[in-house]
Amino acid sequence: MKRWFGTDGIRGIANEHPVTVDMGVHLGRTLISICRKHGQPPAIVIGRDTRQSGDMLEQALAAGILSAGGDAYATGVLPTPGIAYFARRLKAGFGVVISASHNPYSYNGFKIFSSEGLKLSDPEEAEIEELLAGPPQQSSKETAAPGRYRRVPRAQNRYGRFLESSLAGGPRLQHxxxxxxxxxxxxxxxxxxxxxxxxxxxxxxxxxxxxxxxxxxxxxxxxxxxxxxxxxxxxxxxxxxxxxxxxxxxxxxxxxVLSGDQTLAVCAEMLQRQGMLAGNAVVSTIMSNCGLRPALEAMGIRHITTSVGDRHVLAAMIAEGAVLGGEDSGHMIFLDHHSTGDGILSGLQVLKAMTLLGAPLSLLAKRMRIFPQILLNIPVKQKPDLKSVAPLQDVVAEVERTLNGKGRVLVRYSGTEPLCRVMVEGEDEKSVEDYAHRIAQIVQALLG
Structure with a gap:
């Protein structure tokens, strides 16, 4: 059972455990220890978003890295996928982003990329968890000399040019x-x-x-x-x-507003039209709208689903030889261009799709019919295995029988917040809303 890692790194209220200065130092020393253990360069790329707490956590993480004899390469404020890019480009042992993504500014966290610019696998996270659960790594003769802190020169400009290269050979977008x-x-x-x-x-x-x-x-x-x-x-x-x-x-x-699934379908059509949709497949998660599969099937494209989280999407993409995958939340991975989900790169590809397919975005989005969907977030005080909560399973089973294959129910915990997410999809919006609130009331009564 993971103690700190959620669906995307370690996250919480800044300056409260586990998103603290102590954790930053401990994590920095731990990552350098793992680098040495596996023969990787004892160097880590650090970036952050614009939260006030980012300075504090960046300095703590860097102090841990340097005190363990490793080198820290700081990019300053840079998109999360930019750290994946520089981890690979600079041949570092890891890349760490200090960010809490879409959460309010009071949150922060640590997202970690491998030396290949990939989200960590479950075994890799487990190795870090095990070391973090123990005492801080101690210095040895090998690490007695502190490492160096270096700024990555022109990081923002260099990353911007990398993103721009994804349009090379494609249509101009000046219009x-x-x-x-x-x-x-x-x-x-x-x-x-x-x-x-x-x-x-x-x-x-x-x-x-x-x-x-x-x-x-x-x-x-x-x-x-x-x-x-x-x-x-x-x-x-x-x-x-x-x-x-x-x-x-x-x-x-x-x-x-287009849903993330609609955007994914638009980009799938573009890549297919170009003959660049490897495996003729698109990967998304179980949270995708029921309308995505028939939209892709109408284009002759295979639809592969996986667990929630873009790292699971990426793992399935690699296993299936796919180059396009994403989540309805807006994470999209274009594996021909980058090793991880990138919002800015995705935006460039949407503009490219509009130009290549020769249609406004509203018309392209209509390729996919969206089933009515209700997603409710219920605060919870505990997170027992949902399968063990019998009254909840009973009401979910009853709703699924009523939907009769023309919709679905998903109940899962947030990986980053004390929330239980209840999602119901079906053909009739009013019924879907009623079903979702019935389930949410049970969650609130038993877990809230």
């Missing part, structure tokens, strides 16, 4: 008008300059982070201002990123 929402987060360091280079007209929202306004009424979780701006400016599309810019939510020219 498009775009509004981008940087969520007052890490995208602010890269996205404005990049989109101004490649598109004709760009209007930028929420690119003035102050340490506390990340994700606040903006970004992928709150696209309302973006929708209004797209309509007011007559833009072709709107693109919203989350705090660490590893996910994308797209808005069409009518100011309507």
């Amino acid at each position: 498009l008008s775009v509004v981008i929402d940087c969520a007052n987060g890490a995208a602010s360091s890269v996205a404005p300059a990049l989109f101004k280079r490649i598109t004709g007209r760009v209007h930028v929202l929420f690119d003035a982070p102050d340490g506390t306004n990340i994700n606040q009424g903006c970004g992928s979780q709150h696209p309302e201002a973006l929708c209004r701006a797209v309509i007011e400016r007559g833009a072709d599309a709107g693109l919203a990123f989350d705090g660490d810019a590893d996910r994308l939510i797209a808005v069409d020219e009518n100011g309507l």
Whole structure:
């Protein structure tokens, strides 16, 4: 049983266990110890988003790395996938991002990438967990000399150019008008300059982070201002990123939000049209809308599902030889271009799809019919195995029988917050809402 790692690293309220200075130091020393154990370079790339607590945690992590005799390569504020890129580029042992993604600014955390720029596997996380559960790693003769702290020169510009290279050989996008929402987060360091280079007209929202306004009424979780701006400016599309810019939510020219699944289907059609959809397959999670599978099947594309979490999507992509995968939350992986999900790269590919397929985003999105879906987040005080909660399993089974194969129910805990997520999908919106609230009431009564 994992103690600290959720679906995407270690996360919680900043300055409260486990997201503390002590944990940062301990984690830094632990990662250098693992590097030496496995013959990897004792060097770690560090990046962060714009949260006020990022400075504190970055310095703590770096202190742990240096005190263990390792080297820290700091990029400063950079999107999470940028750290994956530099971990691979600089041949470091690990890359660590100090971020809590789409969560409020009071949260923070540690996301870890391997030397290949990949999210860690369960065994790799377990190895780190085991060492973190013990006393801090002690210095030895081998680590008596402290390591060095280095800034990665021009990290933002270099990463922006890497993202731009994903468009090489493709159509020019100068005719498009775009509004981008940087969520007052890490995208602010890269996205404005990049989109101004490649598109004709760009209007930028929420690119003035102050340490506390990340994700606040903006970004992928709150696209309302973006929708209004797209309509007011007559833009072709709107693109919203989350705090660490590893996910994308797209808005069409009518100011309507596309689901992550719709965006995935649009990009699948583009890659198929180009003959670049390896394996003729797309990978998504069990949280994908019921409408995704028939949309892909209508295009002759295989649909492969996996557990929640983009690292599980990536593992299935590698196993199946696929190059496109994602989550309805907006994480998308273009394996021909990057080793992990990247919101800004995904935004570029959406604009490319609009150009190559020769249609507005609203029309492309209609390739997929969205089944009505209700997702409720219920605060919980405990997280017992849901299969052991008999009254909950009974009501779920009853709802599933009523749906009769024309919908589904998913109940799962959040991997990063004290929440239980209840998702119900079906053909009739009112019925779906009633079913979801019935289940949520049971969760609240038994676990809240």
